Amino acid sequence: MAIKNKTRYAILGVLSLMSGSGYDIKKFCDKTIAHFWNENFGHIYPVLAQLEEEGLISKAASSKDERRKEYSITAKGREEFCKWMMEPIEFQPARSELLLKVSFGSNIPKERVIEMIKLVKQRYESRLEEYRAMEESFLKNKKESEKPESVYWIAPLRYGIIATEAAIKWCEETISRLNG
Amino acid sequence: MAIKNKTRYAILGVLSLMSGSGYDIKKFCDKTIAHFWNENFGHIYPVLAQLEEEGLISKAASSKDERRKEYSITAKGREEFCKWMMEPIEFQPARSELLLKVSFGSNIPKERVIEMIKLVKQRYESRLEEYRAMEESFLKNKKESEKPESVYWIAPLRYGIIATEAAIKWCEETISRLNG
DNA sequence: ACAAACTATATCAGACTGATATATAATTTA
DNA sequence: TAAATTATATATCAGTCTGATATAGTTTGT
Numbered sequence: 338m339a340i341k342n343k344t345r346y347a348i349l350g351v352l353s354l355m356s357g358s359g360y361d362i363k364k365f366c367d368k369t370i371a372h373f374w375n376e377n378f379g380h381i382y383p384v385l386a387q388l389e390e391e392g393l394i395s396k397a398a399s400s401k402d403e404r405r406k407e408y409s410i411t412a413k414g415r416e417e418f419c420k421w422m423m424e425p426i427e428f429q430p431a432r433s434e435l436l437l438k439v440s441f442g443s444n445i446p447k448e449r450v451i452e453m454i455k456l457v458k459q460r461y462e463s464r465l466e467e468y469r470a471m472e473e474s475f476l477k478n479k480k481e482s483e484k485p486e487s488v489y490w491i492a493p494l495r496y497g498i499i500a501t502e503a504a505i506k507w508c509e510e511t512i513s514r515l516n517g
Numbered sequence: 518m519a520i521k522n523k524t525r526y527a528i529l530g531v532l533s534l535m536s537g538s539g540y541d542i543k544k545f546c547d548k549t550i551a552h553f554w555n556e557n558f559g560h561i562y563p564v565l566a567q568l569e570e571e572g573l574i575s576k577a578a579s580s581k582d583e584r585r586k587e588y589s590i591t592a593k594g595r596e597e598f599c600k601w602m603m604e605p606i607e608f609q610p611a612r613s614e615l616l617l618k619v620s621f622g623s624n625i626p627k628e629r630v631i632e633m634i635k636l637v638k639q640r641y642e643s644r645l646e647e648y649r650a651m652e653e654s655f656l657k658n659k660k661e662s663e664k665p666e667s668v669y670w671i672a673p674l675r676y677g678i679i680a681t682e683a684a685i686k687w688c689e690e691t692i693s694r695l696n697g
Numbered sequence: 698a699c700a701a702a703c704t705a706t707a708t709c710a711g712a713c714t715g716a717t718a719t720a721t722a723a724t725t726t727a
Numbered sequence: 728t729a730a731a732t733t734a735t736a737t738a739t740c741a742g743t744c745t746g747a748t749a750t751a752g753t754t755t756g757t
Contacts, residue, residue: 375610430555503683
């Protein structure tokens with residue numbers, strides 16, 4: 338097999354915290370892990386069917402809504418998920434359009450490269466503001482932030498903040514290097 | 518169309534600097550842009566055929582080696598490449614296995630999470646050393662580093678250094694948060 | 698002389714993306 | 728109240744990217 342299916346584990350991870358439909362899983366992802374993990378319906382539904390077939394999750398029809406299928410993680414699914422959690426993190430190949438464009442920058446006027454980086458910097462800055470607002474509201478909510486498991490939610494957010502700050506620093510450095 | 522083919526532009530970018538075979542393009546990528554752009558044969562060869570059909574690159578058979586096909590960028594190809602270079606950078610969906618595992622960390626013993634991050638930190642540290650060695654050897658080579666276009670090569674490398682330093686900082690912060 | 702490493706192209710299953718289609722329920726607004 | 732909009736819910740598809748593998752000739756080192 339070429340690539341390991343990571344969506345499997347994202348879904349099992351979400352279902353380790355709550356039961357719900359494919360739609361609920363997508364909503365949970367968008368609300369909580371979107372800034373470092375992207376999930377889409379095109380992959381969620383086929384993987385849910387596959388996980389059910391393997392007995393890692395179970396399906397129950399909702400009484401209220403005919404359509405709605407509520408998925409829950411099984412003991413076997415929890416086992417499989419924890420097994421994956423213990424495995425070392427795999428190397429992830431990088432693909433940065435920004436750095437690709439910068440490295441071929443000599444093909445276009447220098448001013449356009451500077452413009453491009455300024456635009457990127459703006460995007461990073463508004464993202465940083467979002468992250469900081471999320472951090473602040475999390476720390477304010479003492480009931481949540483004083484739970485022992487809160488560290489697992491604050492750490493990814495801190496990554497976002499630290500990495501975005503670094504990216505902004507790089508933008509500034511690069512703009513001044515291009516100007517100077 | 519769902520996703521834009523980025524390999525197209527990576528190949529056109531490489532061919533904007535030099536002519537060569539598919540193998541040469543892969544070699545160039547591995548040597549110079551590998552730390553932020555991954556390319557593989559499985560995509561290079563079909564895209565080369567497609568680019569040739571569109572008249573963006575031209576193929577010439579080598580006199581020495583029957584097999585070898587040498588590709589060069591055409592004027593039309595250069596135009597298409599520059600057009601892409603001028604376009605704003607597209608949003609790239611993130612998928613960080615590290616942060617996914619951290620956020621579901623409550624499923625396994627805390628010590629295992631710390632272990633995991635320590636391993637990741639080691640990897641970042643050795644990567645940082647590589648980047649710093651690359652930077653040093655580039656700055657030593659005055660003939661190269663004093664060229665006006667050198668900024669386009671040093672900037673992506675600087676990104677690698679700054680981003681990796683930030684990642685290490687996050688590892689340290691997170692390990693102490695988990696311990697404390 | 699032989700093994701190992703390098704050059705070169707090609708193919709494939711499987712993973713992932715983003716767009717789109719469909720249809721009902723709930724909520725808002727004119 | 729009716730119309731419009733938004734939310735819920737599932738499904739499909741073309742196109743893109745990955746990593747492994749196959750094949751085969753050339754060069755280099757011992």
